[in-house]
Amino acid sequence: xxxxxxRCSVDYxxxxxxxxxxxxxxxxxxxxGSVLVHSDxxxxxxxxxxxxxxxxxxxxxxxxxxxxxxxxxxxxQSAKTDDRLIVNLHEVLHDTSxxxxxxxxxxxxxxxxxxxxxxxxxxxxxxxxxxxIRREYYTAIGPVDILxxxxxxxxxxxxxxxxxxxxxxxxxxxxxxxxxxxxxxAPVRGIFAAQQIKPQAxxxxxxxxxxxxxxxxxxxxxxxxxxxxxx
Amino acid sequence: xxxxxxRCSVDYxxxxxxxxxxxxxxxxxxxxGSVLVHSDxxxxxxxxxxxxxxxxxxxxxxxxxxxxxxxxxxxxQSAKTDDRLIVNLHEVLHDTSxxxxxxxxxxxxxxxxxxxxxxxxxxxxxxxxxxxIRREYYTAIGPVDILxxxxxxxxxxxxxxxxxxxxxxxxxxxxxxxxxxxxxxAPVRGIFAAQQIKPQAxxxxxxxxxxxxxxxxxxxxxxxxxxxxxx
DNA sequence: AGTTGAATTTCGGGG
DNA sequence: CCCCGAAGTTCAACT
Numbered sequence: 001x002x003x004x005x006x007r008c009s010v011d012y013x014x015x016x017x018x019x020x021x022x023x024x025x026x027x028x029x030x031x032x033g034s035v036l037v038h039s040d041x042x043x044x045x046x047x048x049x050x051x052x053x054x055x056x057x058x059x060x061x062x063x064x065x066x067x068x069x070x071x072x073x074x075x076x077q078s079a080k081t082d083d084r085l086i087v088n089l090h091e092v093l094h095d096t097s098x099x100x101x102x103x104x105x106x107x108x109x110x111x112x113x114x115x116x117x118x119x120x121x122x123x124x125x126x127x128x129x130x131x132x133i134r135r136e137y138y139t140a141i142g143p144v145d146i147l148x149x150x151x152x153x154x155x156x157x158x159x160x161x162x163x164x165x166x167x168x169x170x171x172x173x174x175x176x177x178x179x180x181x182x183x184x185x186a187p188v189r190g191i192f193a194a195q196q197i198k199p200q201a202x203x204x205x206x207x208x209x210x211x212x213x214x215x216x217x218x219x220x221x222x223x224x225x226x227x228x229x230x231x
Numbered sequence: 232x233x234x235x236x237x238r239c240s241v242d243y244x245x246x247x248x249x250x251x252x253x254x255x256x257x258x259x260x261x262x263x264g265s266v267l268v269h270s271d272x273x274x275x276x277x278x279x280x281x282x283x284x285x286x287x288x289x290x291x292x293x294x295x296x297x298x299x300x301x302x303x304x305x306x307x308q309s310a311k312t313d314d315r316l317i318v319n320l321h322e323v324l325h326d327t328s329x330x331x332x333x334x335x336x337x338x339x340x341x342x343x344x345x346x347x348x349x350x351x352x353x354x355x356x357x358x359x360x361x362x363x364i365r366r367e368y369y370t371a372i373g374p375v376d377i378l379x380x381x382x383x384x385x386x387x388x389x390x391x392x393x394x395x396x397x398x399x400x401x402x403x404x405x406x407x408x409x410x411x412x413x414x415x416x417a418p419v420r421g422i423f424a425a426q427q428i429k430p431q432a433x434x435x436x437x438x439x440x441x442x443x444x445x446x447x448x449x450x451x452x453x454x455x456x457x458x459x460x461x462x
Numbered sequence: 463a464g465t466t467g468a469a470t471t472t473c474g475g476g477g
Numbered sequence: 478c479c480c481c482g483a484a485g486t487t488c489a490a491c492t
Contacts, residue, residue, distance in 0.1 A: 001257060001271040003234055005329045015470045016341030024331045026232060026259070031271050039334035040232040040262050043282045045487060047337055049275040051470080083470070094329060098236045100255045103270035106278055110247035112483065142481085162483080166466095170401055200465085246485040276472055282485080314485070343468065373466085393468080396481095402467095429480080 002029040005094035010037050010048050014083030020047055022090060029056060031100075035076045035085060053079040061088070110217060116145055116160050118220040119193065123148055125220065126191060126213060130156070144175050155179070155188040164194030164212070169204045176210075233260040236325035241268050241279050245314030251278055253321060260287060262331075266307045266316060284310040292319070341448065347376055347391050349451040350424065354379055356451065357422060357444060361387070375406050386410070386419040395425030395443070400435045407441075 004027040010020040020037065025047065028036040032052035039047050054076050061070040069090045076085040116135060123130045129151025137147040137157075146158040157179055159172035172190050179188040190210040192201070197212050205212050235258040241251040251268065256278065259267040263283035270278050285307050292301040300321045307316040347366060354361045360382025368378040368388075377389040388410055390403035403421050410419040421441040423432070428443050436443050 001236075001269075003257070005232075005331070012470075016339055018340070018470080019338045021335045021338075023334050024329075025334065026234070026329075026331070028257070028269065030269075030273075034272075034274060036269075036275050038232075038259065038261075038267075040331035041265075041283070041334065042261075043265060043487065044267050044275075044277050044280040045471090046275050047334060049470080051274045051472090052272070081470095094327065096325060096327075098255075098257075098271075098325060100236070100257070100271035103254050103256065103272065103278065104252045107250045107252075108247060108485095109249070110485095167398065198465090243485075249485080274472065276486090280485085282487090312485095339470095341470095398467095431481085 001031060001100050002097045003027075003094065004029070004089075004092060006089045007091040007093070008037075009088045009090075011086045011088075012048050012050075012084070013086075014078070014081065018048060022088075024093065027087065033076070033079070035074075035087075037085075037087070048085065050076040050078060050083065050085040054085075055079065110221075112160065112162055115162065115195070115215065115217060115220075118217070119158070119160060119215065120146055122220055122223060125215070126156075126158070126193070127151065139175060139178055141174055141178060142171075144179070150189070155185045156191055157188050158191045158193055161192075161194040162196075164192055164197035164201050164214075166198070166201045166204055168192060168194070169201050169208070169210065172205075172210060173208055232262060232331050233328045234258075234325065235260070235320075235323060237320045238322040238324070239268075240319045240321075242317045242319075243279050243281075243315070244317075245309070245312065249279060253319075255324065258318065264307070264310070266305075266318075268316075268318070279316065281307040281309060281314065281316040286310065341452075343391065343393055346393065346426070346446065346448060346451075349448070350389070350391060350446065351377055353451055353454060356446070357387075357389070357424070358382065370406060370409055372405055372409055373402075375410070381420070386416045387422055388419050389422045389424055392423075392425040393427075395423055395428035395432050395445075397429070397432045397435055399423060399425070400432050400439070400441065403436075403441060404439055 007024045009022045012018040026038040033054035034052035035050045036046040037048045057075045059073045061073045070088045072089040074087040120132055120135045123132045131149050133147040135146055137144040144157050145160040148156045150156050157175050159168050161168045172192055176188055176190045180186045191213055192205050192210050193213040193215055195215050195217055202212050238255045240253045243249040257269040264285035265283035266281045267277040268279045288306045290304045292304045301319045303320040305318040351363055351366045354363045362380050364378040366377055368375040375388050376391040379387045381387050388406050390399050392399045403423055407419055407421045411417045423436050423441050424444040424446055426446050426448055433443050
């Protein structure tokens with residue numbers, strides 16, 4: 001990995017065109033040829049970048065560029081697409097290289113699949129007498145997150161989201177439409193379950209007779225922990 | 232901006248939990264307190280990070296951490312949420328600071344609004360005799376990208392995307408439902424126009440009687456350029 | 463400030 | 478390999 005601090009301008013040509021005027025920035029060149037252009041602010045997204053695999057070629061600037069004060073020109077060419085990043089370096093303030101090795105990668109906990117597993121294990125969170133039919137119930141238009149039965153024996157389709165948005169309600173509506181054509185399942189009720197549900201999504205769900213349930217992941221994990229400890 | 236290369240492990244606690252085992256990585260500390268943790272690979276997204284505004288506190292490791300070889304511990308606390316990033320530095324291989332100043336920011340060309348402008352200017356791309364009614368035709372549920380008339384005088388609602396996905400078809404469907412209630416406009420036909428249309432979106436669109444059109448941005452821009460030069 | 467929709471999205475999983 | 482959906486999405490525009 002190479003770290004360069006330089007006064008530079010940057011042009012990107014590819015899926016769109018973009019330009020960065022002359023300013024001092026951090027350039028990160030990774031060993032797979034990818035390049036990140038960062039300013040001293042904003043969040044994790046670079047101002048501009050080239051995705052790997054890519055190759056960096058260093059060119060001597062032509063006469064016109066020299067007159068503009070360009071000391072060195074980088075052409076970062078994507079290996080797979082014709083995207084190209086051109087960096088005009090006017091002044092290099094720092095330039096170091098470092099051996100990092102391969103990274104073991106990130107371990108996550110608390111994503112949607114965890115939520116789904118927990119809700120399937122603790123299906124009675126939705127009400128007494130609920131029983132699980134199965135997770136990832138496959139239909140022609142995609143898998144229903146959880147299919148269950150309520151205490152009266154009626155089928156319930158559950159759509160699970162971390163953040164409940166209008167799209168999720170649309171998705172569940174399509175599933176319900178399809179499931180209700182199956183006489184072995186019909187009538188199928190819908191439950192929209194999420195850690196947080198947007199007001200608009202809630203209104204749309206109610207309008208379509210879909211119940212909304214907000215889930216407390218920490219509490220569910222807590223129950224899970226207790227169960228793990230006890231048994 | 233501070234650049235640190237260190238052998239470190241990282242833990243994130245916030246909207247989810249995540250852990251990075253001990254390895255050598257780049258740590259970027261920006262002046263707004265945000266921190267990026269990058270490996271020497273992958274694309275522009277860091278392995279982990281803290282969004283600004285945030286504050287970095289350096290702690291002396293406790294006894295247990297010292298035994299594990301932790302030389303220094305960083306706690307990066309988000310100012311707005313209770314998200315927290317903890318970096319255990321075992322060995323610092325590089326540590327420099329740099330003054331970058333404020334960045335003038337990125338200038339883009341070729342995003343959806345450009346496509347919309349081009350299609351509105353070249354509405355006959357959709358067929359001979361098409362005329363523009365207006366761009367951004369406002370309705371109660373949001374603006375229709377383009378409203379036009381075909382050669383027979385019938386109203387056409389056009390939804391424009393760079394990448395045509397199922398969501399766009401749903402969106403256009405909602406617009407059509409609403410527009411067709413207006414007797415001055417009805418009957419309104421739908422066209423789903425995008426640079427690329429996903430097969431599933433195409434099927435759904437056809438099922439609902441919506442025409443699909445793929446757009447060639449470069450060609451449209453070319454026509455635009457020629458027109459600009461001629462007139 | 464909250465909401466909505468796009469993104470050079472990136473990333474991961476499943477067929 | 479492509480396709481699809483989730484993301485600590487981020488980002489910008491608009492209400």
